[in-house]
Amino acid sequence: MKYVKADWDPRLPGFHVDPGEYLEQLLRLSEDLPSGARKFATDADHYNFRSARCVKDLELADVxxxxxRNESMSIRFAPNAWKHEEGLRIEYVGVTSFSMESHREIDWTEAETVIxxxxxxxxxxxxHEIALxxxxxxVRCSDLRATWGDG
Structure with a gap:
């Protein structure tokens, strides 16, 4: 990721997580984001670690x-039982590329969770880059729509 820090730190051991630089740039960046992506990225709860609607700790459920050609791509995240009341579904429109690269650096988690x-x-x-x-x-796309709920 260019601005968000979500790096494994073996000294902790754990992740060093910091969205600060991205949040500083977001006002400028959001002007050029498509409407759905802008709405999702700028939501006040998106990076609020105490919020039930923060993406951190959601569990990858389905891709x-x-x-x-006329279908959209989607990723569904299940709620983390300790933090979230509901899951998140992200639908991507106009996808031009998709990749999922496995790192297998950490072997102690039961599920792939969002960092x-x-x-x-x-x-x-x-x-849209998601660190798990x-x-x-x-995912490179023309826009995305994020929906909280069971969906």
């Missing part, structure tokens, strides 16, 4: 990669 994410504008939409405990998800 739907379409085979048809943090970052949405950066591009000429044709945005790039053992993987990184990268």
């Amino acid at each position: 739907h990669v379409p085979v048809g 943090l994410d970052e949405i950066i504008p591009t000429q044709d939409g945005c790039v 405990t053992d993987a990184t998800v990268l």
Whole structure:
């Protein structure tokens, strides 16, 4: 990620997590984000670690990669029982690339959980990068829609 810090620190051992630089840049960046991505990235609870609607600690539940051209891609996150009241579904529109790279550095977690994410504008939409405990998800798309609930 360009601004968000979500790095494994073996000295802790744990993650060094800091969205501060991204939040400083977000006002400027959000002007160029598509509307759905802007709404999600600038939500006051998105990086509020005490909020039930913070993305941190959500658990990866499902990735739907379409085979048809008219379908959208989606990622569903289950709530963390200790923090969230509901899960999150992100639907990506106009996906031009998707990758999920596994790191397998940490072997003590039962589920892939969100460390943090970052949405950066591009000429044709945005790039959404999600740091998970053992993987990184990268989606380039024209826009996204995030929906909290059971969905």
